[in-house]
Amino acid sequence: MDPLGTGTTPPATAGGALWDGFSLEMTGKDVAGLERARGTLPPGTRVNVTFLATEDLGTRLDAARAVRALGLVPVPHIAARRLTSRADLEHFLGGLRAAGASAEVFAVGGDPARPLGPYPDALALIRSGLLTGHGVRHVGICGYPEGHPAIPGDVLWAALRDKADALAEQGLTGSVITQFGFDAEPVLAWIAELRRQGVTLPVRVGVPGPAGVRRLLTYATRFGVGTGAAVARKYGLSLTHLMGTAGPDRFLRDLAAGYDPDRHGAVGTHFYTFGGVTATAEWVARFRAGEGG
Template identity: 45%
Template sequence: MSYAAIHPNWEKPRANMVDGYSLEMTAKELDGLREAAPLIRPGTQIAITFLPGEEMEQRVVAAELVRELGFEPIVHLSARRLTSEAELDKYLSDIAASAGVKRVFVIAGDPPEPEGPYENSLQIIESGLLEKHGIEVVGVGGHPEGHPNNTKAELWDWMERKLAAVRSHGMVPLVVTQFAFDDDAIVAWVKEMRARGIDVPVRLGVPGPAGIKRLLGFAKRCGVGASANVMKKYGVSITNLIGSAGPDKLVASLDKGLTPDLGRVRLHLYPFGALKASAEWVNEYDAKH
């Protein structure tokens, strides 16, 4: 299976940094998606998160709406939040049957102790359940700024093991990163990835336009580096939390740093509840470039 299975334009150079972008939403943002839908390009891939406080049925309904509105659902699977193999089996069956889901993104999840049989995302990939329900593309996590629970060497080892497992089960691998503000760290991470011979497509997580307090709050909650120097490059002063900020400076810098020799790279926008604002920003950026 070619990388065109991930997105049709993966096989050609990107027109600009928002060419082939994807978005993220929670299972509770149905009204927000309906409002933003007229601004989002048909066929855009929209990831549906797997957060605490949601019911499985809510996630299924969200996937159905993404498909109904003309977009491509990518369903998150949080290994440590799954209570049983039967729960995972049923969820995959439901989203495949009602929303035609072919893409998933697997993560370990936040709970320190698993709520069921899965401790990590590799166990889900190796379960055989993904291909059983027709999943074709499997995204795994990337961490340009590191991870509090793993060393740098461990993160690369885990990534390579997961990518190999995806391929061995007959599916196409993709890497999707946590959002980050540090352009230098992101570019250096992509360069190291390619130097290691990891040639899979990458979706780089960038924060969408949002209030400054909201951006910093999500950064703290997700363990993302947001030092004064990094945020200054992003266009935010942490001594002035009034107003909002967008990813223009970050994306412009990434556009310069992510040269064609670094392979297939596209953006994944984290809207933080502001889907319409992120879709508007994408359209404005596209019109300028």
């Protein structure tokens, strides 16, 4: 059985089941870093290609093609609120299909406070009816274990249930990728609640890749996943050595220790690279080797 769609059967150990078949994230400017990492990434690794306002369609498509050329699986992001029209969405999807990169996408609302066109959120993208017609078969959606700084919790839960239902109605498979976190306990509690609410989609837990301590704390504050002191305590960061770097060793081990397949269902990991694709890929390879993954 391959519940996460990794193309391999996860090993029996709890840890291996979590980080075997991991996915990671890149921007359109990270192609060179991905090419340097090709020897450390297992064939078929899913690579999410973000939808940044500073990058155009050509850059996104070039990145998706590069992922595919390396024997990896491109998962382009579609940012709903950044699309200006139905034709804009069709143009993007058509470009992905021509690049051989439309089978899997990740639907996200996007950053603008007001939508630039007719799609206010990922649910609107799914309900547009355009995805399957352009070869999309699998759609990833967002999850927020520690909440969202601008969206109430009940709204987040309702949106997640609605998106899961809409995927089924459209005949699409799906998965949930969570916002990154620094504390495994609330993540596992959130996944258990997700199952109680009847959502059975596989979950990929967002994990910060290795990065500078200062950068990690900045991201934690920006995305509302904890204060500096709380993050440092749980994640093992030193507030007196901000120039150092840190990896998610403790987080992953805590995640594995608390993971219960019967309670949490299909769970994997997704690494946010923060611009360091090569460093993240090499770190994951070392960690998996050391943990017997």
